[in-house]
Amino acid sequence: MSSEAVVKLFFREAIARAMREAMAADPRVILLGQDVGDFGGSYKEFVGLKAEFGASRVRDTPVAEAAMVGLGVGAAAAGLRPVVSITYMDFLMLGLDPLVNYAAKARFKTGGQITAPVVIKTTAGAKGQGVAHSQSIEAWLMSVPGLKVVAPSTPADAYGLMKSALRETGPVLYVDHKRLFPMAGELPRGEAFVPIGQAVVRRVGRHVTVATHAYMTRVALDAAEQLAATGVEAEIVDLRSLAPLDIDTVATSAARTGALLTLEEGQLTCGVGAEIAFQVRERVPSLKVARVGALSAPVSSNPVLEAAVVPDASRVAAAVRHLLQA
Amino acid sequence: MMQIRAFEGALSARPDHGFQLYSSGEEAVAVGLCAALSADDQLFSSGRSIGPALARGLEPGAVMAELLGKVAGPNRGKGGRGHLAKPAAGFFGAHAVVGGNLTIAAGAALAAQVEGRLGVVACLFGDGACGSGALHETLNIATLWRLPLLLVCSNNQMSVSTPVAQALAPQRLSDLAAPFGAPGVTVDGMDVLAVRRAASELVRRARAGEGPAFLECVSERFSSHSSSTRETRSAEAMAAIRARCPIDRLAGALAAHGWPGRAELQAEVDAEIRAAVAFADASPYPDPAEALVDVV
Amino acid sequence: MIYSLAVPGPIEDVEEVRVLEWHGEAGRAFAPGELVVELETHKALVEVRAGQAGVLRRILCPSGDWRAVGEPLALLSDGPDEALPADAEGLASLAVDFEVS
Numbered sequence: 001m002s003s004e005a006v007v008k009l010f011f012r013e014a015i016a017r018a019m020r021e022a023m024a025a026d027p028r029v030i031l032l033g034q035d036v037g038d039f040g041g042s043y044k045e046f047v048g049l050k051a052e053f054g055a056s057r058v059r060d061t062p063v064a065e066a067a068m069v070g071l072g073v074g075a076a077a078a079g080l081r082p083v084v085s086i087t088y089m090d091f092l093m094l095g096l097d098p099l100v101n102y103a104a105k106a107r108f109k110t111g112g113q114i115t116a117p118v119v120i121k122t123t124a125g126a127k128g129q130g131v132a133h134s135q136s137i138e139a140w141l142m143s144v145p146g147l148k149v150v151a152p153s154t155p156a157d158a159y160g161l162m163k164s165a166l167r168e169t170g171p172v173l174y175v176d177h178k179r180l181f182p183m184a185g186e187l188p189r190g191e192a193f194v195p196i197g198q199a200v201v202r203r204v205g206r207h208v209t210v211a212t213h214a215y216m217t218r219v220a221l222d223a224a225e226q227l228a229a230t231g232v233e234a235e236i237v238d239l240r241s242l243a244p245l246d247i248d249t250v251a252t253s254a255a256r257t258g259a260l261l262t263l264e265e266g267q268l269t270c271g272v273g274a275e276i277a278f279q280v281r282e283r284v285p286s287l288k289v290a291r292v293g294a295l296s297a298p299v300s301s302n303p304v305l306e307a308a309v310v311p312d313a314s315r316v317a318a319a320v321r322h323l324l325q326a
Numbered sequence: 327m328m329q330i331r332a333f334e335g336a337l338s339a340r341p342d343h344g345f346q347l348y349s350s351g352e353e354a355v356a357v358g359l360c361a362a363l364s365a366d367d368q369l370f371s372s373g374r375s376i377g378p379a380l381a382r383g384l385e386p387g388a389v390m391a392e393l394l395g396k397v398a399g400p401n402r403g404k405g406g407r408g409h410l411a412k413p414a415a416g417f418f419g420a421h422a423v424v425g426g427n428l429t430i431a432a433g434a435a436l437a438a439q440v441e442g443r444l445g446v447v448a449c450l451f452g453d454g455a456c457g458s459g460a461l462h463e464t465l466n467i468a469t470l471w472r473l474p475l476l477l478v479c480s481n482n483q484m485s486v487s488t489p490v491a492q493a494l495a496p497q498r499l500s501d502l503a504a505p506f507g508a509p510g511v512t513v514d515g516m517d518v519l520a521v522r523r524a525a526s527e528l529v530r531r532a533r534a535g536e537g538p539a540f541l542e543c544v545s546e547r548f549s550s551h552s553s554s555t556r557e558t559r560s561a562e563a564m565a566a567i568r569a570r571c572p573i574d575r576l577a578g579a580l581a582a583h584g585w586p587g588r589a590e591l592q593a594e595v596d597a598e599i600r601a602a603v604a605f606a607d608a609s610p611y612p613d614p615a616e617a618l619v620d621v622v
Numbered sequence: 623m624i625y626s627l628a629v630p631g632p633i634e635d636v637e638e639v640r641v642l643e644w645h646g647e648a649g650r651a652f653a654p655g656e657l658v659v660e661l662e663t664h665k666a667l668v669e670v671r672a673g674q675a676g677v678l679r680r681i682l683c684p685s686g687d688w689r690a691v692g693e694p695l696a697l698l699s700d701g702p703d704e705a706l707p708a709d710a711e712g713l714a715s716l717a718v719d720f721e722v723s
Contacts (some may be wrong), residue, residue, distance in 0.1 A: 059471070
């Protein structure tokens with residue numbers, strides 16, 4: 001794209017831009033969360049919103065995730081378009097009742113009379129903060145009928161997926177990642193939307209398909225560089241949406257490469273990869289498949305222990321080589 | 327109140343009544359509360375929804391249809407008693423999770439506040455929900471933000487098999503609002519006029535932007551917790567409880583002023599319920615394909 | 623002598639920065655300790671102060687542009703009239719103090 005057509009922003013600025021555009025266009029969009037007002041968000045991803053849109057629409061909440069999510073769900077059901085910021089994904093668990101038992105079921109249980117278009121934005125991932133501040137549990141939410149789950153891996157998608165999430169008619173869980181905030185990237189200068197339910201090929205390759213999402217997409221791209229030096233070309237598919245899942249894009253790639261590696265930062269058991277591997281195998285029966293994820297242990301704040309558990313580029317590259325040799 | 331009593335009587339007599347929680351004994355709470363609400367307001371309830379739904383003005387035939395899983399119910403038979411709802415009629419709905427509607431109701435009140443609407447949100451729940459963290463989180467934020475929210479606890483003094491004194495430390499449940507600085511009022515939940523009086527003042531206050539309140543209505547549950555839960559209270563206790571009928575109480579108060587009594591109204595009520603049953607029986611079940619409709 | 627003012631580092635977690643504001647134009651002389659340029663990282667502001675006296679001669683990276691840690695931002699010189707090279711390659715680095723806030 002020409003320099004006039006794009007703008008380069010930090011990951012946090014991409015989120016702020018999506019919020020600002022949505023809040024300017026629609027008075028029903030509001031923001032609730034801890035430290036989202038004058039503080040501008042834990043990652044500065046909401047800077048300027050309170051000054052521009054006022055204290056009624058941008059509200060700091062106490063530490064009360066069940067109420068925070070419930071308020072957002074109830075306000076959505078009553079006609080607003082709230083974004084609820086849950087700083088750490090680990091604490092989303094406290095708000096699962098209103099999200100799963102009400103928001104995800106509202107349209108169905110009321111026979112279509114009530115919908116709850118709420119965006120729950122939360123930050124996942126391991127970055128030195130310990131066992132209760134490091135989890136990536138998006139796989140837990142993928143199987144909830146009525147709930148959509150998205151996970152950007154670039155500033156452009158952080159912007160585009162938030163724009164799309166704020167146009168949905170039901171609840172959306174938007175999962176970003178601690179290690180993505182240092183990133184900067186190009187966005188279209190004009191308004192743009194990234195469709196929910198659509199994966200994207202980040203790097204073309206003919207020997208293996210790596211299906212991944214969020215920060216692990218960056219890790220996969222690093223692994224692809226390592227592999228390319230030895231003549232192995234990896235195709236990296238960034239899922240972007242976990243529910244609905246774009247299996248077609250992954251399957252089309254896997255049908256061509258003949259080998260599929262799924263990569264996630266969360267647990268392998270009942271993980272994102274387990275679902276993808278099975279669904280792709282249904283479409284591409286003679287396929288070599290392997291999964292990479294965190295080891296089955298809590299993620300310590302200790303850097304040595306964290307690094308031992310969470311996948312890195314070397315582990316991914318080794319897994320690819322092992323898969324291709326089999 | 328007679329309508330609720332007769333409705334539940336007709337429903338419970340059917341072999342296909344399904345899993346029900348009855349409001350018998352607590353009619354005055356729902357009816358008194360709804361008499362204080364206007365068309366701009368919304369009512370949320372717990373899974374004990376029959377009384378609240380009928381008190382709010384939903385058609386008995388439609389309610390019966392929903393409880394029996396028929397398409398003519400407001401939820402097309404898909405929610406049942408636990409999720410009965412008709413927001414267009416001011417009944418935002420029941421939610422079957424104990425205490426699960428509290429933060430949702432606060433959110434609906436937040437929406438009214440942000441949009442500058444006059445509507446008040448009332449949320450009806452039982453003593454069983456008062457141990458829930460959600461109640462305290464809701465009282466805190468609603469008071470802080472002065473949300474137009476009225477929390478109404480029908481304290482029927484039992485949570486399934488657990489008497490209230492064994493589940494909750496406070497003697498007066500309305501004292502639960504005190505730490506947050508919101509008004510807490512306790513009234514006799516068997517006196518429909520007392521409920522209406524207290525609710526009206528608290529609704530006025532909320533509508534004027536003065537914030538939430540906690541209204542405790544001490545009531546009695548005339549049946550066991552549910553249609554499939556055995557009664558744990560003694561026969562003597564039940565006899566005394568059923569003698570405190572809120573309908574008889576109102577009828578007695580009105581008789582002093584020459585108003586008609588239960589006997590005069592019973593025929594009309596029974597006919598209405600017969601028509602409701604016929605309406606529900608005439609409605610079909612949803613097509614199995616509806617299991618996948620309105621999911622996302 | 624001509625110096626290159628580069629993006630200072632290392633700064634924890636930072637790979638690239640955006641120039642926020644230059645505190646002077648070409649021709650301005652800076653004394654040690656004076657604020658030369660402010661840079662934005664993903665979560666903080668970096669104030670870059672002159673660690674030695676120098677004259678700002680050519681801004682290579684205008685406000686709003688991006689550079690990685692270590693890349694040249696501007697050319698400075700001891701004297702105001704020294705001839706400038708075409709680019710910053712091979713130049714000595716200007717001493718700076720930087721503060722991340």
